[in-house]
Amino acid sequence: MSQPTHGAVVEPAAPGGRSTTAQADDAIAGSSRGDGVYRFLTTAAAWAIPLLLGLITLEVVLAAWPAFETFGLSFLTSSEWDEVRGVFGAAPMIYGTVVSSVLALVLATPLALGVAIFLSEFAPSWLRTPVAFLVDLLAAIPSVVYGLWGIFVLLPFLRETVMPFLAGTLGLGNTPFFSGPAYGPSMLAAAVILAIMILPYISAVSREVLMAVPRSQREAAMALGATKWEMIRDAVIPYARSGIVGGIILGLGRALGETMAVTMLIGNRHEISSSLFAPGYTLASVIANEFAEATGALHTSALMACGAVLLGVTLLVNAIARWLVWQVAREGR
Amino acid sequence: MRFRALSALAIVTIAACGGGDAKSGDSTVASSATSSSSVDLNGAGATFPYPLYSKWFSDYATNLSIKINYQSIGSGGGIKQLSEQTVDFGASDGPMTDEELSGAKGGTVLHFPTVLGADVVTYNLPEVTVPLRLTGAVVAEIFLGKITKWNDPRLAAENPGVALPEKDILVVHRSDGSGTTYIFTDYLSAVSPAWAAGPGKGKSVQWPVGLGGKGNEGVAGTVKQTPGTIGYVELAYANQNKLPAAHIKNASGAYIAPTIETITAAADGSAAQMGPESDYRVSIVNAPGANAYPISSFTWLLVYQRQGDAVKGQKLVDFMRWMYGDGQSSASALAYAPLPAALATQLTARLATIQVGATP
Numbered sequence: 001m002s003q004p005t006h007g008a009v010v011e012p013a014a015p016g017g018r019s020t021t022a023q024a025d026d027a028i029a030g031s032s033r034g035d036g037v038y039r040f041l042t043t044a045a046a047w048a049i050p051l052l053l054g055l056i057t058l059e060v061v062l063a064a065w066p067a068f069e070t071f072g073l074s075f076l077t078s079s080e081w082d083e084v085r086g087v088f089g090a091a092p093m094i095y096g097t098v099v100s101s102v103l104a105l106v107l108a109t110p111l112a113l114g115v116a117i118f119l120s121e122f123a124p125s126w127l128r129t130p131v132a133f134l135v136d137l138l139a140a141i142p143s144v145v146y147g148l149w150g151i152f153v154l155l156p157f158l159r160e161t162v163m164p165f166l167a168g169t170l171g172l173g174n175t176p177f178f179s180g181p182a183y184g185p186s187m188l189a190a191a192v193i194l195a196i197m198i199l200p201y202i203s204a205v206s207r208e209v210l211m212a213v214p215r216s217q218r219e220a221a222m223a224l225g226a227t228k229w230e231m232i233r234d235a236v237i238p239y240a241r242s243g244i245v246g247g248i249i250l251g252l253g254r255a256l257g258e259t260m261a262v263t264m265l266i267g268n269r270h271e272i273s274s275s276l277f278a279p280g281y282t283l284a285s286v287i288a289n290e291f292a293e294a295t296g297a298l299h300t301s302a303l304m305a306c307g308a309v310l311l312g313v314t315l316l317v318n319a320i321a322r323w324l325v326w327q328v329a330r331e332g333r
Numbered sequence: 334m335r336f337r338a339l340s341a342l343a344i345v346t347i348a349a350c351g352g353g354d355a356k357s358g359d360s361t362v363a364s365s366a367t368s369s370s371s372v373d374l375n376g377a378g379a380t381f382p383y384p385l386y387s388k389w390f391s392d393y394a395t396n397l398s399i400k401i402n403y404q405s406i407g408s409g410g411g412i413k414q415l416s417e418q419t420v421d422f423g424a425s426d427g428p429m430t431d432e433e434l435s436g437a438k439g440g441t442v443l444h445f446p447t448v449l450g451a452d453v454v455t456y457n458l459p460e461v462t463v464p465l466r467l468t469g470a471v472v473a474e475i476f477l478g479k480i481t482k483w484n485d486p487r488l489a490a491e492n493p494g495v496a497l498p499e500k501d502i503l504v505v506h507r508s509d510g511s512g513t514t515y516i517f518t519d520y521l522s523a524v525s526p527a528w529a530a531g532p533g534k535g536k537s538v539q540w541p542v543g544l545g546g547k548g549n550e551g552v553a554g555t556v557k558q559t560p561g562t563i564g565y566v567e568l569a570y571a572n573q574n575k576l577p578a579a580h581i582k583n584a585s586g587a588y589i590a591p592t593i594e595t596i597t598a599a600a601d602g603s604a605a606q607m608g609p610e611s612d613y614r615v616s617i618v619n620a621p622g623a624n625a626y627p628i629s630s631f632t633w634l635l636v637y638q639r640q641g642d643a644v645k646g647q648k649l650v651d652f653m654r655w656m657y658g659d660g661q662s663s664a665s666a667l668a669y670a671p672l673p674a675a676l677a678t679q680l681t682a683r684l685a686t687i688q689v690g691a692t693p
Binding site: 080081082083084085151152155156159181183184185263264267268269270279285288289290292293294295 | 380406407408409410412413430433501503508509510511512532533534535536537538539540543544545546547551554555558559
């Protein structure tokens with residue numbers, strides 16, 4: 001809200017200065033030329049991004065075309081992926097990409113919001129900076145390190161503690177979601193590692209947005225007799241809602257495209273299984289796994305098609321998420 | 334005023350960035366120019382023999398100050414780059430197909446075996462202390478998902494006196510395309526008609542059962558941590574990590590442990606059968622010979638028969654002559670099996686068929 005007001009103040013001042021003292025003041029004449037250059041540069045920068053996206057999409061779709069032409073719609077619905085016979089279908093990877101990312105979001109969002117609310121509302125200032133720094137540091141850990149940690153720490157923990165607890169102690173083993181043998185590498189492992197990886201993104205954005213909520217907003221709620229919890233729930237979070245959802249979308253985008261750590265933990269199996277204990281596959285993983293050694297033209301094209309589908313899935317999911325933000329923002333008003 | 338100051342600052346910053354870019358761009362050009370003049374040969378391909386190749390190229394550069402740049406981008410990439418003539422030689426763990434050979438833009442491509450590699454069948458059975466004995470047929474049945482318990486009678490028959498647990502077998506295979514998988518599935522196709530008709534052989538196949546691990550480390554990591562698993566990794570990796578290795582029954586009926594000697598022995602039998610006119614695109618899985626380890630394979634250098642650039646061509650031939658002489662002796666230290674001496678001699682003679690500097 002504060003930024004447009006700022007711009008409105010500046011804008012009339014600049015043309016006014018130009019018209020009255022243009023010939024007298026060299027400095028201002030220079031600055032208006034500078035403005036032109038600046039405007040050109042920023043416009044060019046802004047156009048470069050859609051242009052780049054367009055070129056990438058074009059290139060990927062062109063390279064993927066032979067695969068789409070050969071398999072048609074069955075590329076999206078078939079679970080067959082056989083390099084030897086040259087038959088390719090990406091259904092398990094599409095399923096795995098969406099399920100692992102959404103599950104990661106479900107696991108990460110409450111935790112990240114908890115961290116953000118604690119840091120912005122409850123933490124004493126001496127604690128706020130170090131904790132925020134540590135959470136942000138999670139984003140700086142390379143993906144492959146998460147993968148290795150996953151193999152040596154997370155998988156044994158899931159296999160020996162979490163999975164028996166879910167299936168046995170909680171008695172969920174009979175439901176289709178937690179059935180089957182618990183080997184470790186699984187959809188669940190991929191979702192957990194993704195949740196840890198996207199947590200800093202969601203929490204950092206949410207924290208900044210919550211801290212930007214004006215003091216007057218909180219004071220008003222307090223003045224009406226709200227408790228601290230009521231103040232956060234009714235005055236702070238609704239104000240920051242669209243920003244928080246933006247942070248969640250950022251996390252989702254990261255989860256959809258994450259490759260290395262997921263490849264190392266998901267078990268890489270071309271199969272759709274309802275059980276989270278079963279191995280799965282993602283679109284990014286199959287490209288990482290097979291691109292270097294893909295020799296046949298059709299195989300390479302099928303991998304490019306996976307890239308195109310991943311691009312499509314990402315755009316679709318982002319569009320849905322954007323739409324949700326608009327809905328939320330409208331409700332907020 | 335504040336706005337103007339900001340925009341001026343932004344322009345200065347952008348200009349500074351631009352200047353910096355131009356400068357770094359210049360230095361990149363300069364450095365690539367110097368490096369291209371000092372690198373004599375460029376190659377690309379297989380990752381499996383990369384540790385050995387990199388030692389060879391560094392030893393060779395030290396002795397003869399000829400620099401060879403090798404990118405271990407994978408066999409598929411090596412074949413592609415050789416076909417497009419962007420490198421001077423390629424390297425592959427699997428031989429090129431007839432289709433790939435006819436697609437090569439520089440004419441006839443020759444396959445030169447360099448060393449031998451092997452796959453080790455490794456497993457996690459804490460109860461079993463002696464090396465497990467397996468036949469090709471049993472390994473195929475396990476990887477087809479037909480044998481699902483460790484105490485299956487077919488496994489027990491191969492391992493008399495060993496108390497096999499009543500555990501489920503969990504298969505672990507490579508998820509990434511690799512020469513290791515090619516050797517393994519090539520072997521299974523040779524010993525099991527059901528495998529040949531089913532998944533077949535390739536750098537990645539449609540596995541009937543099991544989990545996929547990325548790289549040797551992915552397979553070994555899962556096998557090490559999970560009791561009841563079975564998987565395959567390349568020999569060097571198994572040795573370094575002290576993984577248990579099954580003894581495999583070979584074509585002569587003996588159970589053979591994977592070692593440098595037994596792998597070289599696998600090439601011995603096959604080498605005798607190859608005449609001078611062979612194109613060396615041969616598989617040596619399940620090779621004859623009393624001491625031959627059955628899951629062994631050559632890895633190849635790929636070179637054009639007609640070397641357009643006489644200087645480069647001569648350097649390449651000189652290197653390969655060195656490789657078949659002094660080079661072979663450094664292989665075993667890195668867990669690669671050297672070629673049998675007779676075969677190395679035969680291949681050195683074959684270098685004469687490379688036409689150096691022949692004008693088209």
